[in-house]
Amino acid sequence: MRLYCLCGTTLVDSSTTDLFYNKGWVLPHYSALEFDEAYLPIAVDYVEAVEQGRKTEWIANHYPPEHLPISHHEVLVTYAAWNDDQSLFLYECDRCQRLWISHPHAEGYFAFKPDLPEQTPRDFLGDPRADAEQSTPADNEER
Numbered sequence: 551m552r553l554y555c556l557c558g559t560t561l562v563d564s565s566t567t568d569l570f571y572n573k574g575w576v577l578p579h580y581s582a583l584e585f586d587e588a589y590l591p592i593a594v595d596y597v598e599a600v601e602q603g604r605k606t607e608w609i610a611n612h613y614p615p616e617h618l619p620i621s622h623h624e625v626l627v628t629y630a631a632w633n634d635d636q637s638l639f640l641y642e643c644d645r646c647q648r649l650w651i652s653h654p655h656a657e658g659y660f661a662f663k664p665d666l667p668e669q670t671p672r673d674f675l676g677d678p679r680a681d682a683e684q685s686t687p688a689d690n691e692e693r
Contacts, residue, residue: 557646
């Protein structure tokens, strides 16, 4: 997937899973409880298939062949996002920090730019626990 940001940057998601560093997804209009109730039986089914030695069969029934091989972590993370018709996928531009958000009932992506880009950390969608790799206001001034 290629997305052309308004700042001139091209975002390329060539990964076969949703474990892409500047990609995320959200569930609008959908409570966490409803999500858990819908997703938990699928996660349990996958775990049971693995315990019974049917992991390959389960994955083949739920994923296209180009997504193999796939780890347990990737299965549990990506299945929920791909199979929820309420999911909004989003990408962050490395250069201008725009968030590009899809909508399940509209074609394309919609851009949202931070009001104060100089105060917006790079890798906004990155792991907030990675303190050493978090940007600082000085890093942002380099833009």
